[in-house]
Amino acid sequence: MSLTNPSSLHSALARAMTSLLFVSVLLAGCGGGGGSDAVTAPPPPPPATTYTIGGSVSTLTGSGLVLQDNAGDNLNVAAKATSFVFPTAIANGAAYAVTVLTQPTNPSQTCTVSNGSGTVSGANVTLVAIACTVNDYTVGGSISGLTGSGLVLQDNAGDNLNVAAKATSFVFPTAIASGGSYAVTVLTQPSNPAQVCTVSNGSGPVTGANVTKVAIACSVNVYTVGGSVSGLTGSGLVLQDNAGDNLNVPAKATSFVFPTAIASGGSYAVTVLTQPSSPAQICSVTNGTGTVGAMNISNVAVSCVSVARFVFVANSTDGVNGTGDVSAFTVNPNTGALTAVPGGPVTADTNPSAIAVDTTGQYVYVSNVGAGDVSIFSVNPVAGALTFLEDAYSPGTSGASIAVAPSDNYVFVGGIGNPNTTGSVTTFTLNQNSGSLNRVVSSPYPAGDAPYGIAVDPASQFVFATAAYTHFLFVYTIESDGSLSPIAGNPFGAGPGAYGVVASPLGGASGGFVYVANGAVNTISAFSYDGTGNLTELAQSPFTAGSQPKGIAIDPAGKFLYVTNYADFSVSAFSIDPQSGALTSVGPPVLTGNLNGVANPGPIDVKVDPSGQFVYVVNNLDNSVSLFSSSAGVLTLSNTYPTGSGAIRVAID
Numbered sequence: 001m002s003l004t005n006p007s008s009l010h011s012a013l014a015r016a017m018t019s020l021l022f023v024s025v026l027l028a029g030c031g032g033g034g035g036s037d038a039v040t041a042p043p044p045p046p047p048a049t050t051y052t053i054g055g056s057v058s059t060l061t062g063s064g065l066v067l068q069d070n071a072g073d074n075l076n077v078a079a080k081a082t083s084f085v086f087p088t089a090i091a092n093g094a095a096y097a098v099t100v101l102t103q104p105t106n107p108s109q110t111c112t113v114s115n116g117s118g119t120v121s122g123a124n125v126t127l128v129a130i131a132c133t134v135n136d137y138t139v140g141g142s143i144s145g146l147t148g149s150g151l152v153l154q155d156n157a158g159d160n161l162n163v164a165a166k167a168t169s170f171v172f173p174t175a176i177a178s179g180g181s182y183a184v185t186v187l188t189q190p191s192n193p194a195q196v197c198t199v200s201n202g203s204g205p206v207t208g209a210n211v212t213k214v215a216i217a218c219s220v221n222v223y224t225v226g227g228s229v230s231g232l233t234g235s236g237l238v239l240q241d242n243a244g245d246n247l248n249v250p251a252k253a254t255s256f257v258f259p260t261a262i263a264s265g266g267s268y269a270v271t272v273l274t275q276p277s278s279p280a281q282i283c284s285v286t287n288g289t290g291t292v293g294a295m296n297i298s299n300v301a302v303s304c305v306s307v308a309r310f311v312f313v314a315n316s317t318d319g320v321n322g323t324g325d326v327s328a329f330t331v332n333p334n335t336g337a338l339t340a341v342p343g344g345p346v347t348a349d350t351n352p353s354a355i356a357v358d359t360t361g362q363y364v365y366v367s368n369v370g371a372g373d374v375s376i377f378s379v380n381p382v383a384g385a386l387t388f389l390e391d392a393y394s395p396g397t398s399g400a401s402i403a404v405a406p407s408d409n410y411v412f413v414g415g416i417g418n419p420n421t422t423g424s425v426t427t428f429t430l431n432q433n434s435g436s437l438n439r440v441v442s443s444p445y446p447a448g449d450a451p452y453g454i455a456v457d458p459a460s461q462f463v464f465a466t467a468a469y470t471h472f473l474f475v476y477t478i479e480s481d482g483s484l485s486p487i488a489g490n491p492f493g494a495g496p497g498a499y500g501v502v503a504s505p506l507g508g509a510s511g512g513f514v515y516v517a518n519g520a521v522n523t524i525s526a527f528s529y530d531g532t533g534n535l536t537e538l539a540q541s542p543f544t545a546g547s548q549p550k551g552i553a554i555d556p557a558g559k560f561l562y563v564t565n566y567a568d569f570s571v572s573a574f575s576i577d578p579q580s581g582a583l584t585s586v587g588p589p590v591l592t593g594n595l596n597g598v599a600n601p602g603p604i605d606v607k608v609d610p611s612g613q614f615v616y617v618v619n620n621l622d623n624s625v626s627l628f629s630s631s632a633g634v635l636t637l638s639n640t641y642p643t644g645s646g647a648i649r650v651a652i653d
Contacts, residue, residue, distance in 0.1 A: 049091065049092045049122075050089035050090065050091050050092070051089055051090055051091075051092055051120045051122070051123060051124045051125065052085050052086065052089050052090075052124045052125070053069050053085070053086045053089075053090055053096045053098065053120075053124075053125045053128065054083065054084050054085030054086060054124070054125065054126055054128065055083065055084065055098075055115070055125070055126055055127055055128030055129055055130065056082065056083050056128075056129050056130065057077060057081050057082050057083055057084055057130045057132070058082070058129070058130070058131050058132065059131065059132050059133065059134075060077065060079060060080060060081055060082075060104060060109070060111065060130070060132040061079060061080060061104075061107060061109065061132070061134065061179075062079060062103075062104030062105050062106050062107050062108065062109045062132070062134075062178075063078070063079040063104055063105065063106055064102055064103070064104045064105045064106070065077040065079075065100070065102065065103065065104040065109075065111055065130075065132070066100070066101040066102035067084060067086070067098060067099070067100060067101065067113075067130070068098070068099050068100075068101045069086045069088070069090075069096055069097065069098050069099075070095070070096060070097050071097070071099070073086050073087065073088045074101060075087065077104075077130075079104070084128075084130065086098075090120045090125075091120065092120050092121070092122055093119060093120060093121075094119070094120050095117070095118070095119050095120075096117060096118060096119075096120060096125060097116065097117040098113050098116040098117065098128045099113060099116065100112075100113060100130075104132065105207075105208055106179070106207075107134050107135070107177065107178035107179030107207075108134070108135040108137075108178035108179075108207060108208035109132045109133060109134050109135060109178070110132070110133055110135055111130050111131065111132040111133075112130075112131055112132075113128065113129070113130055114128075114129045114131065115127045115128050115129055116128050134177045134178055134179065135177070135178045135208070136175035136176060136177050136178070137175055137176060137178060137206050137207075137208075137209060137210045137211060138171050138172065138175050138176075138210045138211065139155050139171070139172045139175075139176055139182045139184065139206070139210075139211040139214065140169065140170050140171030140172060140210070140211065140212055140214065141169065141170065141184075141201070141211070141212055141213055141214030141215055141216065142168065142169055142214075142215050142216070143163065143167050143168050143169060143170055143197075143215075143216040143217075143218065144168070144215070144216070144217050144218065145195075145217060145218040145219055145220075146163065146165060146166060146167055146168075146190065146195070146197065146216070146218040147165060147166060147190075147193060147195065147218070147220065147265075148165060148189075148190030148191050148192050148193050148194060148195045148218070148220075148264070148265070149164070149165040149190060149191065149192055150188055150189075150190045150191045150192070151163040151165075151167075151186070151188065151189065151190040151195075151197060151216075151218070152186070152187040152188035153170060153172070153184060153185070153186060153187065153216070154184070154185050154186075154187045155172045155174070155176075155182055155183065155184050156176075156181070156182060156183050157183070157185070159172050159173065159174045160187060161173065163190075163216075165190070170216065172184075176206045176211075177206065178206055178207060178208060179205070179206065179207075180205070180206045181203065181204065181205050181206065182202075182203060182204065182206060182211055182214075183202065183203040184199050184202040184203065184214050184216075185199060185202065186198075186199060186216075190218065191264075191293075191294055192265065193220050193221070193263060193264035193265025193266070193292075194220070194221045194223075194264035194265070194293060194294035195218045195219060195220050195221060195264065196218070196219055196221055197216050197217065197218040197219075198216070198217055198218075199214065199215070199216055200214075200215045200217065201213045201214050201215055202214055220263045220264055220265065221263070221264045221294065222261035222262060222263050222264070223261055223262060223264060223292050223293075223294075223295060223296045223297060224257050224258065224261050224262075224296045224297065225241055225257070225258045225261075225262055225268045225270065225292070225296075225297040225300065226255065226256050226257030226258060226296070226297065226298055226300065227255065227256065227270075227287070227297070227298055227299055227300030227301055227302065228254065228255055228300075228301050228302065229249060229253050229254050229255055229256055229302045229303075229304065230254070230301070230302070230303050230304065231281075231303055231304040231305055231306075232249065232251060232252060232253055232254075232276060232281065232283065232302070232304040233251060233252060233276075233279060233281065233304070233306065234251055234276030234277050234278050234279050234280060234281040234304070234306075235250065235251040235276060235277065235278050236274055236275070236276045236277045236278065237249040237251075237253075237272070237274065237275065237276040237281075237283055237302075237304070238272070238273040238274035239256060239258070239270060239271070239272060239273065239285075239302065240270070240271050240272075240273045241258045241260070241262075241268055241269065241270050242262075242267070242268060242269050243269070243271075245258050245259065245260045246273060247259065249276075249302075251276070251278075256302065258270075262292045262297075263292065264292050264293060264294060265291065265292065266291070266292050267289070267290065267291050267292070268288075268289065268290060268291075268292060268297060269288060269289045270285050270288040270289070270300050270302075271285060271288065272284070272285060272302075275333070276304065277333075279306055279307075279309060279361075280306070280307040280309065280333035281304045281305060281306050281307055281333075281611075282304070282305055282307050282333070282611040282613065283302050283303065283304040283305075284302070284303055284304075285300065285301070285302055285303075286300075286301045286303070287299050287300050287301055288300055305556060305610050305611045305612065306610040306611065307331065307333040307609060307610060307611045308331040308333075308336070308609035308610060308611075308614065308652045308653065309330070309331055309333075309361065309381075309384065309653050310328060310329060310330055310331060310341075310361075310379065310384035310652070310653040311328075311329040311331060311338055311616055311625065311650060311651075311652055311653075312326055312327065312328050312329075312355055312357065312364055312386070312650070312651045312652075312653065313326065313327040313329075313355070313618055313625050313643045313644070313647050313649070313650050313651075314326055314348070314352040314353065314354060314355040314366055314647070314648055314649045314650075314651075315327060315345060315352065315623075315643055315644030315645060315646050315647050315648070316351050316352055316353055316369075316646035316647075316648045317351070317644075317645045317646030318345060318623075318643075318644025318645045318646060318647075319345060319347050319644065320347065322645070322646075323347070323349070323350045323351065323370070324347075324348055324349070324350060324351050324352040324368070324370070324644075324646065325345035325346055325347045325348055325352070325644055326345055326346050326347075326348050326352065326355065326364070326366060326377070326386060327340070327344075327345045327625075327643045327644050327647075328340070328341040328345070328346065328384050328385065328386055329341060329384070329625075329641065330383070330384045331609070331614075335638070336609065336613065336614030336627050336629065336638065337627065337638070337639060338625070338627060338639075338641045340641070341383060341384045341385050341386075342383075342385075343385065345643075345644050346377065346385075346386040346388065347388070348366045348368055348375040349366075349368035349370070349371035349373055349375050349391055350368050350369075350370030350371040351368055351369045351370030351371070352366045352367070352368050352369075352375070352648075352649075353367055353368065353369035353398075353399060353400050353401070353648055353649065354366070354367045354399060354400060354401045354402040354413075354414075354648075354649045355367075355402065355649045355650070355651040356402045356403055356404045356411070356651050357379075357404070357651045357652065357653045358404050358408055358430065358432075358435070359404060359406060359407075359408040360408060360432065361379060361381070361653045362378065362379055362381075362435060363376060363377065363378055363379065363389075363430075363435035364376075364377040364378075364379060364386060364651065364653075365377075365402055365404065365411055365437070366402075367394070367399025367400070367401065367402040367413050367415075368391075368398075368399060369398040369399055369400050369416065370398065371391070371398075372393070372394055372398045372399065372415070373391045373392060373393050373394050373399070374391065374392040374394055374399060374402070374411070374413060374428070374437060375388065375390075375391050376388075376389040376390050376391070376392060376435055376436065376437065377389060378435060379653060384653070389434075389435060389436070390436065392428060392436070392437040392438075392439070393439070394413050394415060394426050394439070394444075398415055398416050398417075399413045399414070399415050399426075400414055400415060400416045400423075400450060400451060400452050401413070401414035401451055401452055401453055401454040401465075402414070402454065403454045403455055403456050403463075404430070404456070405430075405456045405460040405478070406456060406458055406459075406460050407460035408430060408432060409429065409430055409432075409460070409482070410427055410428065410429060410430060410456075410460075410478065410482045411427075411428040411430050411437055412425055412426070412427055412428075412454055412456065412463050413425065413426045413428070413454075414447060414451030414452070414453070414454040414465050414466075415444065415447075415451070416449075416450045416451075422446075422449070423446075423447045423448050423449045423450050423451045423465075423467065424443075424444035424445055424446055424447050424451075425443070425444060425445050425447045425451060425454065425463060425465050425474075425476065425484060426439060426440075426443045426444040426445075427439070427440040427443040427444075427445075427482045427483060427484060428440065428482075429482050440481065440482045440483050442483045443483065443484070445476065445483075445484045445486070447465045447467065447474050448465075448467030448469075448470050448472050448474060448491060449467045449468060449469040449470050450467065450468045450469060451465040451466055451467060451468075451474070452466060452468050452499050452500070452550075453465065453466040453498070453499055453500040453501035453516070453517070453552075454466075454501065455501045455502050455503045455514070456478075456503065457503045457507050457512060457514075457529075458503065458504075458505050458506070458507045458508065458512065459507060459508055459509050460478060461477065461478060461509065461531075461533065462475055462476060462477060462478065462487075462503075462529070462533045463475070463476040463478060463484060464501050464503060464514050465501070466494065466498040466499060466500070466501050466516060467491065467494075467498060468497055468498055468499055468519075470491075471493060471494055471495060471496045471497070471498055471518075472491035472492065472493060472494060472498065473491060473492045473493075473494040473498060473501065473514075473516055473525075473527070473535070474486065474490055474491045474492075475487050475490055475491070475492065475529070475533045475534075475535060476490075476533075477532075477533055487532060487533040487534060488532075488534065489534060489535070492527070492535045492537075493537075494516045494518060494525045495516065495518025495520070495521050495523050495525050495542055496518055496519075496520035496521050497518050497519035497520025497521065497548075498516050498517070498518055498519075498525070499516075499517050499518070499519045499549070499550045499551075500516070500517040500549075500550055500551050500552035500563075500605075501514065501515070501516050501517075501552065502514070502515050502552045502553055502554050502561070503515075503554075504554055504558050504576065504581070505554060505556055505557075505558045506558035506578065507529075509531055510530065510531045511528065511529045511530040511531050512528070512529060513526065513527065513528055513529070513538075513576070513581035514526075514527050514529055514535070515527075515552060515554075515561060515583075516552075517545065517549040517550055517551070517552040517563055518542065518545075518549065519548045519549055519550050519566065520548075521542075522544065522545050522546065522547055522548065522549060522565075523542035523543060523544060523545055523549070524541075524542055524543045524544075524545050524549065524552070524561075524563060524574075524583065525537065525541050525542045526538040526540070526541040526542070526543065526581055526582070526583060527541070528581055538580065538581055538582060540580075540582045540583075543574065543582075543583045543585075544585075545563050545565060545572050546563070546565025546567075546568045546570050546572050546589045547565050547566070547567035547568040548565060548566040548567035548568075549563045549564065549565050549566070549572070550563075550564055550565075550566045550603075550604050550605070551563065551564035551603065551604055551605035551606040551617070551618070552564075552606065553606045553607050553608050553615075554576070554608070555608045555612040555630070556608065556610050556611075556612055557612050558576060558578065559575060559576060559578075559612075559633070560573060560574065560575055560576065560586065560608075560612075560630065560632075560633035561573070561574045561575075561576055561583060562574075562606050562608065562615055562635070563606070564592070564603035564604055564605060564606045564617055564618075565589060565603065566602055566603060566604055566620075567600070568589070568600075569591060569592055569594070569600045569601045569602065569603055569619075570589035570590060570591050570592060570603070571589060571590050571592055571603060571606065571615070571617055571628065571635060572585070572589045573585070573586040573587065573589075573590070573630075573633045573634065573635055574586060574633070575633050586632075586633035586634055587634055590628070590635045590636075590637065591637070592617050592619055592626045592637070592640075593617075593619060593622070593624055593626035593637060593639070593640025594619070594622050594624075594640070595619075595622055595623070595624045595640050595641075595642055596622050596623065596624070598621050598622050600621055601619035601620075601621055601622035601624065602619055602620040602621030602622065603617050603618070603619050603620070603626075604618055604619070604620040604647075604648060604649075605617070605618040605620075605648065605649045605650050606618075606650070607650050607651065607652045608630070608652075609652055610652070612630065613629060613630055613631075614627060614628070614629060614630065615627075615628040615629075615630050615635060616628075616650050616652065617650075618643070618647045618648065618649060618650045619640070619647065620646065620647055620648055622640075623642060623643055623644065623645050623646070623647050624640050624641060624642055624643055624647065625640070625641050625643050625647065625650060626639070626640040626641075627639045627640070627641070
């Protein structure tokens with residue numbers, strides 16, 4: 001008989017006790033007649049009954065779960081088990097207390113016990129319940145160097161976490177179940193300042209504890225500061241950023257980048273430390289200051305314009321026998337001040353009346369109204385001294401005005417006939433190697449009466465010539481061989497006493513603006529012209545000037561127009577609307593210089609240096625040239641210098 005089954009053992013014991021009782025009764029019956037008084041011994045107690053302790057296990061996935069009963073009888077429960085029974089049975093009536101000694105791992109779980117304690121009551125205990133849940137753990141770590149805002153981290157391509165500026169630690173809001181994995185990445189880098197944050201220890205399995213070893217290291221981005229350079233021909237330009245980091249910019253450079261990068265969030269301030277020389281130029285900076293963001297700075301613009309090297313004045317009655325000559329001056333590039341070139345004025349031909357310099361600054365051309373020719377001089381590029389080369393004959397008329405085409409291919413001379421009702425324009429081709437002039441055989445071309453003013457548009461398409469007595473403006477197309485063809489509708493009406501004329505430097509192939517000083521009515525006529533040269537007077541034209549306006553000029557940037565008022569010895573300044581071409585007066589007229597105390601210095605001509613900061617005015621009756629500084633078109637008289645007698649026109653190299 002097997003004794004391992006408690007129920008079978010109980011039945012066997014019961015049968016044995018019944019048999020013993022029966023034998024005892026028989027023995028008692030047999031001895032009853034003898035009258036025996038012997039006492040019968042009590043039966044022995046039944047053996048103790050024992051019961052097992054066990055129950056159910058739910059959602060156990062990890063290994064290593066160890067249970068105890070009554071603080072002992074350790075029971076190892078295998079992963080994924082669904083039930084358990086302690087190896088040691090408990091006697092009926094004894095107490096039991098099931099607890100967890102060791103929680104499972106891989107994955108880490110927390111197992112709890114319900115119905116875990118009580119008293120054995122005549123049966124095996126099977127209602128103890130072990131319920132296990134997988135543990136969740138947070139993912140986080142340290143942050144170093146974070147100063148910018150906007151950092152966003154992700155875990156497992158989600159669970160976005162916005163991290164505040166200057167944070168030193170982080171924890172993702174969503175915990176990860178033990179046995180899972182984590183993968184921390186940067187979704188959005190911080191800005192203000194821009195930074196690059198990198199992740200180390202960023203991925204791995206989640207085991208039995210919060211992940212705290214992920215490290216985010218942030219560094220501030222650095223970006224270069226640079227931009228464009230335009231118009232730079234001289235050498236020696238030195239730029240600075242933030243009053244340091246000097247950068248030498250070579251001649252003809254079109255861009256620049258400072259060698260030292262700036263951290264995002266830092267500031268930059270680009271300035272000119274040294275202006276270029278050889279030739280002297282003035283460079284200015286736009287978009288030069290700001291704060292570095294999240295990219296290289298490339299929009300700083302450095303614009304360079306040449307500064308006048310020399311000023312030349314045609315003196316119509318100076319020199320030997322009053323036949324006329326040319327005064328030459330060097331220019332201080334910083335102040336515009338003039339210094340007479342040693343050796344004094346250079347003789348031209350009879351009665352020089354107008355003067356121009358070719359676009360390369362190598363040659364000076366002087367039209368001589370008394371001689372009917374053009375004197376040609378070479379320019380010493382260092383000292384500014386003039387050397388006479390030759391005279392070019394201008395047939396039929398006496399030169400009263402002269403202009404060089406911006407293309408540097410042609411020279412145009414406006415001449416007065418005899419009588420002065422037969423004015424004309426003569427075209428010369430210009431040899432850029434020698435400076436010599438060759439008259440175009442079909443010239444001269446009729447130009448009404450006295451063309452005291454002549455100008456060429458910036459695209460070298462058209463010639464504009466005034467007719468002082470008949471109040472006209474003649475317009476010609478420049479053909480490919482330099483010959484001139486009057487455009488349809490020619491001539492166009494200007495004001496009485498039309499004298500000086502100037503074309504805006506902002507014009508192009510599609511047209512631009514042209515302005516005429518009307519000396520007899522104290523006005524300025526303003527026209528737009530199209531790509532064919534056809535003129536249309538502006539709706540606001542004419543504009544009021546001073547008394548007897550004659551000379552007229554526009555600064556190289558096309559922003560301001562200046563007019564000399566011959567009769568009230570002043571200069572008027574106007575701003576130019578870049579869209580409409582309309583003029584707006586910049587303050588009241590400014591008096592010109594007066595060296596000799598004459599009642600009226602007689603300002604007759606005006607030119608602006610290439611940088612736009614200096615304005616030179618020839619005073620015909622004072623035999624002088626005045627220097628004005630210009631700030632946003634506002635003129636300030638700086639100085640006045642003596643010329644020869646009968647000073648009439650000025651040119652700038």
